[in-house]
Amino acid sequence: MQAHTSCETLDENEDVAALRSAWFQRIDHLQQIVTENAGLECATRCTARCCPKSTAIQDPAQAVGHVAIMLPFEREYLLAKTGIPQEKLQYAPLELSPDVNIGVGFITSAKPCPFLTADHGCSIHAIRPLDCRSFPLIPFFCSDGSIAFRVDIECPSAKTISAAFQARLMEIWRNLLPDMPMSYRMLYNKL
Numbered sequence: 001m002q003a004h005t006s007c008e009t010l011d012e013n014e015d016v017a018a019l020r021s022a023w024f025q026r027i028d029h030l031q032q033i034v035t036e037n038a039g040l041e042c043a044t045r046c047t048a049r050c051c052p053k054s055t056a057i058q059d060p061a062q063a064v065g066h067v068a069i070m071l072p073f074e075r076e077y078l079l080a081k082t083g084i085p086q087e088k089l090q091y092a093p094l095e096l097s098p099d100v101n102i103g104v105g106f107i108t109s110a111k112p113c114p115f116l117t118a119d120h121g122c123s124i125h126a127i128r129p130l131d132c133r134s135f136p137l138i139p140f141f142c143s144d145g146s147i148a149f150r151v152d153i154e155c156p157s158a159k160t161i162s163a164a165f166q167a168r169l170m171e172i173w174r175n176l177l178p179d180m181p182m183s184y185r186m187l188y189n190k191l
């Protein structure tokens with residue numbers, strides 16, 4: 001998958017504007033219902049091993065190698081909220097529907113996360129992507145489009161993550177399914 005860093009060529013029309021507005025509202029809502037007390041021990045057991053960073057500053061053997069994949073329009077949401085230059089966040093083009101092309105943001109060590117702080121914190125913790133909030137729970141899509149989940153055992157908190165947190169996240173992802181076209185689900189798997 002070729003990464004892109006600019007949305008200039010993507011279609012802009014009323015359909016896109018309406019979808020963006022709906023997703024921005026959804027993402028706002030997600031931040032209210034996703035809470036802490038997840039049983040994660042990031043602060044004491046880890047140095048943000050799941051947050052993509054340059055191999056120049058991390059031993060690759062210590063990295064979890066998680067690819068953070070954003071929801072539709074979550075990249076635009078973060079750009080709007082933080083004001084960072086759009087080239088800081090990669091995206092993959094996606095035909096969301098025959099008339100709507102968007103860019104799905106993602107974060108890999110190829111373009112390390114611009115929100116990771118020097119002391120292994122997340123500078124956008126309150127509004128970080130749902131994919132980041134969910135880790136080490138990782139959703140994936142089956143060939144029939146249904147959603148399934150696994151826990152990344154490379155995460156030092158994999159054994160302490162609470163069942164209630166996992167159940168809540170699974171419910172959140174499942175509730176988003178009606179607004180995730182098959183094209184998005186397959187791109188998510190591919191990234």
Ligand code: SF4
Nearest residue numbers: 042046048050155157
């Ligand atoms: S979720 Fe896991 S890998 Fe990521 S910072 Fe927390 S303990 Fe580390």
Ligand code: SF4
Nearest residue numbers: 051113115116122132
């Ligand atoms: S947005 Fe925050 S949690 Fe997600 S990869 Fe970047 S620093 Fe880590």
